[in-house]
Amino acid sequence: MLIILLGPPGAGKGTQADRIVKNFNLAYISTGDILRKAVKEESALGRKAREYMDQGQLVPDNLVVEIVRERLVEPDCANGALLDGFPRTVDQAVFLEKVLPETKATIDRVLLIEVEENELIERLTGRRVCCDCGANYHVKYKSPKVRNVCDQCGGDLYQRDDDSLATVTERLEVYKKQTEPLIKFYQERDLLYTIDGNKDIEDVYEQINDVLKEL
Ligand code: AP5
Numbered sequence: 001m002l003i004i005l006l007g008p009p010g011a012g013k014g015t016q017a018d019r020i021v022k023n024f025n026l027a028y029i030s031t032g033d034i035l036r037k038a039v040k041e042e043s044a045l046g047r048k049a050r051e052y053m054d055q056g057q058l059v060p061d062n063l064v065v066e067i068v069r070e071r072l073v074e075p076d077c078a079n080g081a082l083l084d085g086f087p088r089t090v091d092q093a094v095f096l097e098k099v100l101p102e103t104k105a106t107i108d109r110v111l112l113i114e115v116e117e118n119e120l121i122e123r124l125t126g127r128r129v130c131c132d133c134g135a136n137y138h139v140k141y142k143s144p145k146v147r148n149v150c151d152q153c154g155g156d157l158y159q160r161d162d163d164s165l166a167t168v169t170e171r172l173e174v175y176k177k178q179t180e181p182l183i184k185f186y187q188e189r190d191l192l193y194t195i196d197g198n199k200d201i202e203d204v205y206e207q208i209n210d211v212l213k214e215l
Helices: 013-024 031-041 044-054 061-072 090-103 117-125 165-179 181-188 201-212
Strands: 002-006 027-030 081-084 107-114 127-130 136-138 192-196
Touching: 002 013, 002 181, 013 027, 013 081, 013 136, 013 201, 027 031, 027 061, 031 044, 031 061, 031 081, 044 061, 061 090, 090 181, 107 181, 107 201, 117 127, 117 165, 165 181, 181 192, 192 201
Parallel strands: 002 081, 002 107, 027 081, 107 192
Antiparallel strands: 127 136
């Protein structure tokens, strides 16, 4: 089983993914998280990816698809996986369809989380992330109990380099040009389910749960 989370930067994909993987017992594959880890470790992949990520651009398809191909055959994916942030271009989606027979998985649902642009900007510029466990917070909507300290592990919270206003604006443009065509791609395959992501975190999860509990 494969579930894909689609939606603009800041739609709440990572926030919802956390609950989906726990409740539906799925492996979690976030290309953004994998790339940020590579950047932090200064691996060859990380050095190449950094220049694109810092500018709000997509990392070239050839680098990203190999990450996903390798990850999908890891043992924890046998029961199914949640893909967050992949595919992000039509070429990546076509690649995914080609490699799926190798993994014996099929795409069951594509969840498109839609949120208005002003709200996306507010969410991204106010987001804070734990430098140790990666938990997500927001200065207004989801603040930690102690300022700048992670509730879960006590780690320091930081602002992602690509969450500055200028880079967020660029990321939203890139989404419109390169990722939005996937909406039609998955509508044509009758896999797309639209979620109203403007609601609060609990309400958004309820909508997702309604779609996934049928599986
Ligand atoms: P990635 O990490 O995937 O970033 P993204 O898609 O831009 O999404 P975000 O993580 O910014 O947002 P999100 O939707 O997960 O929102 P979140 O839950 O955090 O990718 C980063 C970069 O890596 C890309 O720009 C690209 O360079 C590269 N990359 C990754 N994948 C790639 C690929 N396949 N191909 C090429 N390049 C790739 O929520 C945001 C904030 O809002 C949080 O503070 C949260 O607390 C808050 N929030 C969430 N939901 C709600 C709600 N309902 N109400 C109020 N606040 C909320």
